[in-house]
Structure formats: structure tokens, C-alpha cells
Amino acid sequence: MNGTGQVLADMGAPGAEAALDKSPLYLRIRDVLADAAATGRLPKGALLLEGPVAGLFASTRTPVRQAFALLEAAGTIRRFDGRGFLVGQGRSGPKRVALTAEMLGLDEEAPGLRKAPAWEAIYEGLEREMVHLSVFGRHRINEVELARDRGVGRQVARDALTRLEAYGIVEKDERMRWTLVPLDEQRMRDLHDIRAALEPLAIVQAAPFIPPAERRAMTARLEEALAVYPHLTVKAMDDLETDLHITCLGYCLNRELLIALRRAQFTLNVSKHIIGVSHRMPADEPFIAEHLAVFRALDVDDGARAAETLRHHIVVSLPKVIGRVAELREAHRPAVPAYAAPVTR
Structure with a gap:
């Protein structure tokens, strides 16, 4: 660099x-x-x-x-x-x-x-809205109407959609129109298959480069969260997910591997936008102890155990995500925003 x-x-x-x-x-x-x-x-x-x-x-x-x-x-x-x-x-x-x-x-x-891109101001709320809407099938997204709805210029709306596209939340159809990708069970299974295959490889490659002080701080945050669960904010839960699945894996030097993972890690956003927003915090903590097991393996330089523990964590999380999405689909029907229209074909 x-x-x-x-x-x-x-x-x-x-x-x-x-x-x-x-x-x-x-x-x-x-x-x-x-x-x-x-x-x-x-x-x-x-x-x-x-x-x-x-x-x-x-x-x-x-x-x-x-x-x-x-x-x-x-x-x-x-x-x-x-x-x-x-x-x-x-x-x-x-x-x-x-x-x-x-x-x-x-x-x-x-x-x-240091200048924040203009699209960041609308992105978080837009991503949440899109994730909720994707549970109910494919929708066409009107860029002009989105800009009007958010009170921003068309370029800002386009930049936000481009960011969503990078995570596989939206895509362009054959006529270059923005469409919201449906979040069905098969897609969730496909994405978890990719994560289960690639994240263990990434953690092994990243492990030597994760600063020990940072790893200890992440472990401490997990221990503190486990002690007070379920009295945690959605942001705190998301920060814990980010520590392992984004920050730690980000030390992997194989950038192509991380790019391949980026779309699959969309499933992390699904839980973030459903737990505590559309649904109650689960009675049993969903992942904290499993994350701690990965860090314990990293603490003793056991890359093979860290990889297998991470793979197991991803596999067992799939039914939880599928269940939360199914509950959302049954119990909550969000109003379709003016910039979106269901695709019936």
C-alpha cells in the first residue's frame, strides 16, 4: 500500500x-x-x-x-x-x-x-426497508421515486442502490431496471453454503494477522455480552457479529476470497434487521457462546479448531435465520413504499 x-x-x-x-x-x-x-x-x-x-x-x-x-x-x-x-x-x-x-x-x-459519502445518510434505513420487503418477493425499484421519497438527488439514490447491489440485495434486470432480490429459503441455504465453505478458510488465513490486543478486546466484549444477555441493544449484537465475521476475517490477505464472501454475508444483515426490530430478542442467546468458542481456539493458535468451530456456527445458524424470516413473513406485512412495486410474473 x-x-x-x-x-x-x-x-x-x-x-x-x-x-x-x-x-x-x-x-x-x-x-x-x-x-x-x-x-x-x-x-x-x-x-x-x-x-x-x-x-x-x-x-x-x-x-x-x-x-x-x-x-x-x-x-x-x-x-x-x-x-x-x-x-x-x-x-x-x-x-x-x-x-x-x-x-x-x-x-x-x-x-x-474524512468526507462521508452522501448516500450513507440514507443507507441504513433503506437497507432495513429492503431486507423486510425482500421477504415478500421480487419488487421493482424506481430510482427517481426513491430519491423523491428520501429527499435526495438521484445520484445519491443511485449510489445507495449500487451499495445494495454489492451485497446482492438488489440487482439490475435485463432492461437495466433495479429489482429487489427475493429472500426465500433456497437463497438463504445457498448463501450459508458459501459462508460455511469460505469463512473457515478465511479465518485460518487471517489468524496470524489479527492483533492480539484487538482479539482480546473482542473476547472481552463477548464475555460481557454473555453475562448480561438478553439485555443488549441490536447495535451491540451487530457489533459482535461484525467483530468475528467482518473485522477478523478482514485480516485475511486473500482479497478475492473476501470479495467472494461479501454477497454471502448478506445473511448477517437479515438477522440484524429482524431481531429486536420486527421480533423480540431470542430467549436463548443466538451466537455469543459460539463466537467465544472460535476466539478460544484462536487464543491457543489452533487454526483447525477455529475453522471447524466457525463452520459449525454457520451451519447451526441457518435454521434460526430461516425461522426468523418465516415468522416475519407470517406476522408482519410492511407497507410497500412509493418507490417499489411487486413483480407479479
Whole structure:
């Protein structure tokens, strides 16, 4: 990957933004923070917290957490007896400096690292709506009506649909019209077959590169969640799913493998949008103990056991997902939005 200086220089070239998007956000955040520390823009002892850094990059905390883990492993930042990390090594206490875009080199000449795409503002709600609607069959999606419904420009609506297309939630038909892909039982089985085959391979390849500090933090979150279940938010549950199935697998160096997995992992979104939204939290926790078993195997460098435990977890989760979708289909019929129309053929 290019260094930070090269990344920023490349942004002025045609197509640079598209190239930049191919680099995972957590690596870009890592490089920016490392460069700011090396040049002294971030002073030694400066306190770094996930929230403020995420705000500067217009991101969630997950990629910031990943970047911090890599920076800690490299010795650029360190833990201390408090919340967050300190820049540099030594024993000095925290310096509470106000982080700014200029301090990190994120000025107007390099807005692409921190400016959130416009489609993100409508994406989460749209994805939930689409997942619920997909349970009830194929629908045609009108891009113009979607833009009007959300109060955005047509390009923003198109960008959101393109993101949904990457996850296999929508597709274009032979006449290049947007259509919502039906979520039936056979599709769920097909997607789980792909995940059961590929995720175990990905976890074995990713395991050597998952920073131990990050892995321990994920394990601690699982233990805390298991102790208080079912008193968890939907977001907390989704964060736990993301830790294993997205963040950990993201350390796999085989990018083609991760691309092949991306559409299949749509099933993670199904549970996120159904549990706690359309349905009650399950009486028995659905996956936390199974995730912990995977992390226990990783803790002792037993890649084969981690892979088999993960494969088993995916296989046994299929009936749960099918059951939740069937319950949704029987008990809840969402109003069809103005931008969607059922396909009857």
C-alpha cells in the first residue's frame, strides 16, 4: 500500500478517489495517524480516543479500533492506566490536546479521507426497508421515486442502490431496471453454503494477522455480552457479529476470497434487521457462546479448531435465520413504499 504522503498526492489525479476507496478505511486511518505522529503534528503523549478520531474521519468506531490495534502493535501508540491510547512510548501522562483535521493533515486538499459519502445518510434505513420487503418477493425499484421519497438527488439514490447491489440485495434486470432480490429459503441455504465453505478458510488465513490486543478486546466484549444477555441493544449484537465475521476475517490477505464472501454475508444483515426490530430478542442467546468458542481456539493458535468451530456456527445458524424470516413473513406485512412495486410474473 502507498504511504500517506503518496495517498494524499494521488488524490489530485483522475480516478484517485476510486483508487482510494479500494484501500480499507482502517489502513488509511492507521497511515494518517502514523504520519501525524512521525512528523510531530501529533505530539508525544497525545490522548487518542475512538470517538473523536472516528468523528474526524466520518467513520464508525470499528475501523478506528482496528487502526489503533495496528498502531499499538507497531509501537506508535501505547495503552496507559486510563481510557484510550497515548502517542509514543514512555511513562509520561496523557496530554489532552484537541484533535483537528489540520493536525492529521486532513485539510481541504485531502477531503476524501474524512468526507462521508452522501448516500450513507440514507443507507441504513433503506437497507432495513429492503431486507423486510425482500421477504415478500421480487419488487421493482424506481430510482427517481426513491430519491423523491428520501429527499435526495438521484445520484445519491443511485449510489445507495449500487451499495445494495454489492451485497446482492438488489440487482439490475435485463432492461437495466433495479429489482429487489427475493429472500426465500433456497437463497438463504445457498448463501450459508458459501459462508460455511469460505469463512473457515478465511479465518485460518487471517489468524496470524489479527492483533492480539484487538482479539482480546473482542473476547472481552463477548464475555460481557454473555453475562448480561438478553439485555443488549441490536447495535451491540451487530457489533459482535461484525467483530468475528467482518473485522477478523478482514485480516485475511486473500482479497478475492473476501470479495467472494461479501454477497454471502448478506445473511448477517437479515438477522440484524429482524431481531429486536420486527421480533423480540431470542430467549436463548443466538451466537455469543459460539463466537467465544472460535476466539478460544484462536487464543491457543489452533487454526483447525477455529475453522471447524466457525463452520459449525454457520451451519447451526441457518435454521434460526430461516425461522426468523418465516415468522416475519407470517406476522408482519410492511407497507410497500412509493418507490417499489411487486413483480407479479
